[in-house]
Amino acid sequence: MATTKEHDERVANLKFSSVYPHYVAKVEKKGRTTEELHEVIEWLTGYNESKLQKLIDKQVTFEQFFAEANLNPNASLIKGSVCGYRIEEIKTPLTRQARYLDKLVDELARGRKMEKILRTA
Numbered sequence: 001m002a003t004t005k006e007h008d009e010r011v012a013n014l015k016f017s018s019v020y021p022h023y024v025a026k027v028e029k030k031g032r033t034t035e036e037l038h039e040v041i042e043w044l045t046g047y048n049e050s051k052l053q054k055l056i057d058k059q060v061t062f063e064q065f066f067a068e069a070n071l072n073p074n075a076s077l078i079k080g081s082v083c084g085y086r087i088e089e090i091k092t093p094l095t096r097q098a099r100y101l102d103k104l105v106d107e108l109a110r111g112r113k114m115e116k117i118l119r120t121a
Helices: 006-015 018-027 034-045 049-057 061-068 073-077 091-109
Strands: none
Touching: 006 034, 006 061, 006 091, 018 049, 018 061, 018 091, 034 049, 034 091, 061 091
16 A cells, blocks of 8 residues: 555654654553663664654654664564555655554554564574
């Protein structure tokens, strides 16, 4: 399923700081910790906790958030559906990267083991 231009623009212009509290609430509601969430975000983007907080404070968009990220080389191993889209079929790189993050947060909230989430051997 291809994403539309409007969908891709909406993702690009979405402020990371507006979504982050939802990520925290989702994982904490399921018994996981903010530290685990930060570990997942750092694995995907390379952002440590202090850099992540700076980006939240600056209210960067997802476009800015991923433009500065050092995406993990194993990110392409993240597969499955998020929001009705198969991640591996999303053509727009930014939208795919945002869905990578959504998928990792979902896996964390569902109680998946950290080594599986982080795609380690």
